[in-house]
Amino acid sequence: MEVLDIIKQENQVFCKTKLMTDTPLSYCPGCGHGTAHNLVMEVIDEMGISEDVIGVAPVGCSVLAYEFMDIDMSQAAHGRAPAVATAISRLWPEKYVFTYQGDGDLAAIGTAETIHACNRGENIVIIFVNNGIYGMTGGQMAPTTLAGMKSSTSPYGRDIETMGSPLKITELIANLPGVYYVTRHSVHTHKHARKAKIAIRKAFENTRLNKGLSFIEILSNCNSGWKMTPNESNIWMEENMFPYFPLGDIKVEGKLKQ
Amino acid sequence: MSELKLMKGNEALAEAAIRAGVDAYFGYPITPQTEIIEYLMMERPEKRTGMVVLQAESEIAAINMVYGAASTGKKAMTSSSSPGISLKLEGISYMAGAELPAVIVNVVRAGPGLGTIQPSQSDYFQSVKGGGHGDYKLYVLAPASVQEMSDFVEDAFDIAFKYLAPVLILSDGLIGQMMEKVFLKEPKPRWTNEELIEKHGSWAVTGKKGRERNVVTSLDLKSEKMEARVHRLQRKYEQMEKEDLRFEKINCDDAEYLIVAYGSSARISQKAVELARAKGIKVGLLRPITLFPYPKQALFELADQVKGILSVELSAGQMVEDVRLAVEHKIPVEHFGRTGGIIHTPEEILEALEQKIINNGSIRHHKTRESSIL
Numbered sequence: 001m002e003v004l005d006i007i008k009q010e011n012q013v014f015c016k017t018k019l020m021t022d023t024p025l026s027y028c029p030g031c032g033h034g035t036a037h038n039l040v041m042e043v044i045d046e047m048g049i050s051e052d053v054i055g056v057a058p059v060g061c062s063v064l065a066y067e068f069m070d071i072d073m074s075q076a077a078h079g080r081a082p083a084v085a086t087a088i089s090r091l092w093p094e095k096y097v098f099t100y101q102g103d104g105d106l107a108a109i110g111t112a113e114t115i116h117a118c119n120r121g122e123n124i125v126i127i128f129v130n131n132g133i134y135g136m137t138g139g140q141m142a143p144t145t146l147a148g149m150k151s152s153t154s155p156y157g158r159d160i161e162t163m164g165s166p167l168k169i170t171e172l173i174a175n176l177p178g179v180y181y182v183t184r185h186s187v188h189t190h191k192h193a194r195k196a197k198i199a200i201r202k203a204f205e206n207t208r209l210n211k212g213l214s215f216i217e218i219l220s221n222c223n224s225g226w227k228m229t230p231n232e233s234n235i236w237m238e239e240n241m242f243p244y245f246p247l248g249d250i251k252v253e254g255k256l257k258q
Numbered sequence: 259m260s261e262l263k264l265m266k267g268n269e270a271l272a273e274a275a276i277r278a279g280v281d282a283y284f285g286y287p288i289t290p291q292t293e294i295i296e297y298l299m300m301e302r303p304e305k306r307t308g309m310v311v312l313q314a315e316s317e318i319a320a321i322n323m324v325y326g327a328a329s330t331g332k333k334a335m336t337s338s339s340s341p342g343i344s345l346k347l348e349g350i351s352y353m354a355g356a357e358l359p360a361v362i363v364n365v366v367r368a369g370p371g372l373g374t375i376q377p378s379q380s381d382y383f384q385s386v387k388g389g390g391h392g393d394y395k396l397y398v399l400a401p402a403s404v405q406e407m408s409d410f411v412e413d414a415f416d417i418a419f420k421y422l423a424p425v426l427i428l429s430d431g432l433i434g435q436m437m438e439k440v441f442l443k444e445p446k447p448r449w450t451n452e453e454l455i456e457k458h459g460s461w462a463v464t465g466k467k468g469r470e471r472n473v474v475t476s477l478d479l480k481s482e483k484m485e486a487r488v489h490r491l492q493r494k495y496e497q498m499e500k501e502d503l504r505f506e507k508i509n510c511d512d513a514e515y516l517i518v519a520y521g522s523s524a525r526i527s528q529k530a531v532e533l534a535r536a537k538g539i540k541v542g543l544l545r546p547i548t549l550f551p552y553p554k555q556a557l558f559e560l561a562d563q564v565k566g567i568l569s570v571e572l573s574a575g576q577m578v579e580d581v582r583l584a585v586e587h588k589i590p591v592e593h594f595g596r597t598g599g600i601i602h603t604p605e606e607i608l609e610a611l612e613q614k615i616i617n618n619g620s621i622r623h624h625k626t627r628e629s630s631i632l
Contacts, residue, residue, distance in 0.1 A: 050466065051465050051466055051467040051468075052465045052467070053465060054330070054463050054464070054465060056326070057475070063477060064477075064479075066473045066475060070466075070471055071465075071466060071471055072463035072464065072465055072466050072471050072472050072473070073463060073471070073473050073474070073475075074325075074326060074329035074330075074463050074473075074474040074475075075356075075473070075474060075475035075476070075477060076322060076325065076326075077322060077325070077348055077349060077352050080318065080319070080322035080325070080349070083314065083318075083319040083320075083322035083323045083325075083326065084322050084323070084325055084326030084329070085326060086312070086319075086323055086326065087282060087284065087310075087312075087322075087323035087324070087325075087326030087327040087334065088326045088327070088329065088330055088463075090282070090310045090312065090327075091281060091282055091310055091327050091330060091332050091334075092330060092451075092464065092465075095464075095465055112315050112316055112318075112319065113315070113318075113319050113322070115315075116314075116315035116319065
């Protein structure tokens with residue numbers, strides 16, 4: 001068989017996500033952001049809503065999300081994506097509006113905007129990528145950095161006494177009445193990525209049905225920031241992040257899971 | 259329909275926003291401008307025109323909601339007072355950088371810090387010299403009456419959309435709180451989404467129906483691209499200076515002395531001019547209506563006619579620096595103004611003019627530049 005026969009469309013079992021641009025990703029090799037981007041774009045493509053989606057990019061590693069996602073996007077100031085998305089959604093109620101934010105953006109500088117957008121039950125999707133560190137600025141302590149975990153601003157490990165505990169903002173958010181769907185996933189294996197995609201699909205379906213706010217946390221490694229190989233970082237994430245930030249649904253259809 | 263009403267400045271501005279077809283207002287309570295959001299909430303603009311009014315969790319959230327709304331080509335505004343505007347400056351800088359049209363209203367109170375809730379004009383530097391970070395300027399309109407609080411809303415949006423840039427209405431607690439008659443314009447309908455896409459579909463994020471994606475951002479990691487963006491902004495500001503400068507000359511034709519004042523100080527100075535002329539002193543008033551662009555050329559030319567200028571502002575002396583720059587030290591320029599929320603009287607202004615300019619004119623050229631408060 002000739003090469004040209006093999007790459008015929010009908011023989012294709014996988015191709016690049018249609019709604020990802022050809023711009024090379026700026027993420028470190030091994031980082032979860034690329035997969036998370038792919039999943040969100042695949043869901044939007046599969047739902048056929050790419051012309052009715054407005055995304056909001058954060059400040060942090062994914063500040064350039066608009067370079068990779070082939071949809072209309074507005075890039076927000078640090079932490080303010082939920083406020084930006086609130087206005088877009090209020091003014092264009094028929095559109096699908098989502099934010100894509102990291103842990104520093106969403107759970108530190110943007111805590112107020114996050115909590116109040118959630119509390120108002122804005123009809124938006126929040127994709128929250130939690131890698132427990134400030135990646136873009138080079139590995140500083142984040143609100144979600146685990147106890148004892150080393151970073152460039154906690155070089156001797158996060159000391160709970162003086163630096164506070166890692167913030168479980170997702171559990172906090174789940175308690176707000178305006179929030180309809182809260183779930184935590186990871187994308188480091190194919191199995192986990194498939195589950196995350198189902199959750200993302202559910203979130204955008206919630207927007208379609210005007211159900212209110214859907215909050216998807218995606219745990220990710222940060223091999224550069226954690227100073228590990230990609231594989232080591234994935235193992236470290238399973239062993240250390242998962243026990244503190246357990247995967248699974250936290251709130252479904254407006255009801256907290258036990 | 260158009261109407262003549264007795265209204266507070268803040269209320270007139272809020273009513274004008276509904277009538278101008280504004281799509282959204284986002285705000286947070288702070289004295290002395292809270293009547294704006296109170297009026298809007300009371301009026302149910304969502305029923306009158308479909309306008310969205312939302313009380314945000316902070317001034318920061320409010321300005322970023324404006325950013326979001328403006329990203330989609332909608333007419334969005336916010337209002338606050340001095341400490342709240344300080345909080346909004348990051349968002350304003352982002353909007354200038356991302357080239358988004360929006361209107362911000364500052365009903366100024368005295369600072370620094372929490373200051374006091376009484377009127378002041380001490381945010382001049384913050385308003386015309388950037389305020390937030392980076393190489394940007396705001397087009398700044400300074401209303402001097404309740405009528406202008408009403409009229410300037412539409413004017414501000416016209417400029418914002420002409421240049422794709424944030425515009426500031428710099429009012430103060432006096433203009434915001436006082437009641438005057440106001441002629442309210444005929445209401446204009448809001449743009450339909452189709453109209454909006456036709457006008458602003460080339461840049462606004464409305465969903466990429468039938469076109470390539472649009473992106474709103476102020477980020478250019480490549481220095482050459484960022485410099486090009488900065489240059490593009492500067493060209494807008496140059497065009498504003500050429501095409502959209504606004505000022506008013508009162509009794510300037512035969513003037514031997516000049517008062518320069520904007521907003522509430524211009525209203526009070528107008529009375530001071532009357533008092534001076536009753537005494538036989540030929541005083542004129544130049545009222546900048548836009549603080550950026552600033553009437554530099556008019557002042558430069560008047561400096562060949564008058565013997566001295568008193569810059570009157572409810573501040574410790576901010577605008578006086580621009581007056582001095584404009585007249586290039588050809589004649590003496592002094593500042594007079596009360597601070598801390600105290601409003602100067604016409605008599606005080608006349609007295610300051612006589613003491614600082616008229617009776618003291620000859621030594622001015624060599625005097626150091628400190629400006630006395632009283």
